[in-house]
Amino acid sequence: GNSVTQMEGPVTLSEEAFLTINCTYTATGYPSLFWYVQYPGEGLQLLLKATKADDKGSNKGFEATYRKETTSFHLEKGSVQVSDSAVYFCALWTGGGADGLTFGKGTHLIIQP
């Protein structure tokens, strides 16, 4: 079956630090990959996505590259801000309308001023 593994948190960084949140996946076929972000008390919002190998998704300074050879989709940001504090979820979807998203367990990111 499909699964997503991401680093457990919390991850605590200082403002302007470099961020990497690791995500690896197991899936049948060729999934689409997503990062969702959940701010406190809110629902999940799509942060970025990539639908095929070597695609790079980017948004709000965050980036992630679909690496088929390593089955990974690591999230990166060059300089984090306090407002980036949230829970980040890596997810996959095998498409065709067959399934809901398969999520990782989420990584709680805390940015200190």
Place this chain on the structure above:
Amino acid sequence: DAGVIQSPRHEVTEMGQEVTLRCKPISGHDYLFWYRQTMMRGLELLIYFNNNVPIDDSGMPEDRFSAKMPNASFSTLKIQPSEPRDSAVYFCASRLSNTEAFFGQGTRLTVV
């Protein structure tokens, strides 16, 4: 569009009571999903609908849980009777075929 709308935002109920969670998907979306989020298990897909028809309910934990979608603009998730271990945040999401899902703000359920 106002996005996916869930109600109530918070629900506190006593063990044994019936709980009904509500969801209004984005207009025109043909898929609707119910997820449960807990610290221990993360986000779990409970059930999803396509064109108002339940497609996969294998994630529904027990017979105490049921979900309906009487029309394209409304869905309910019911727990009867509720138990403390049902305490979680329940999310509804909707999407068009082959697009990303949009999530509601969730209902935080506490069963005491």
